Amino acid sequence: MRKPVIAGNWKLYKTKDEALALIEELAPLVAGVDNVEVVVAPVFTVLPALPAALAGTSISLAAQDVFWEEEGAFTGEVSPRMLLDAGASHVIIGHSERRQYFGETDQTVNKKIKAALKGALVPIFCIGETLEAREAGDTFKVLERQVQGGLEGLSETQLAPVIIAYEPVWAIGTGKVATDEQAQEAHAFVRGVVAKMFGQAAADKVRILYGGSVKPDNVKGLMSCADIDGALVGGASLKGASFASIVRFGE
């Protein structure tokens, strides 16, 4: 059984005080939920302020990116060890916004995933096709390249903690959620690519989240799909009530 994960990517929102206020609102709303893993991902500067606020909750803390070196002359970067030091247990890697605006490639994503695993962080590895790729009929080709590139060189043991997030770029922040059928089709395909690389048993254990305009009113349908194991939520994670109702999709 794959335990569902609902992760909130706060992107470039929430100062420290705003983040603390959001946790104060969210924590009681998700208290007692033990059948879903809940993760929140604030900006780097807010990370160290959250562990105290999250103590006594089962909400985990994620960073939104990581660098692959442990230390050195790499101005502006943050290493896995530093994220652990700040209290993070998870890290989002290869989000489409990083691929689109910050030159992230399958190769850098692969290095980051390996560094995160070496540093005992759980990678939330993002993939997804653009609208252009979908319209050109290249969705599967893009997903295959991203999965193979991102997970290249990992052992089956290293794969085990990795969480994959399928986020069609055309559905992110647009309000245009993929249909349950479109999402399920992509998830099943991604699981198949993982199976080709690591074997069916390993692929059956990997959690694959859907991301892209997930809201309280569409999460149930998505979560009823066989290969969808959770959600990576942007906009709707910025308010306690909407994120909590996504977390409580099964009630």
Ligand SMILES: O=C[C@H](O)COP(=O)(O)O
């Ligand atoms: O990482 C989260 C995704 O980019 C989804 O964002 P969204 O829920 O605002 O569409």
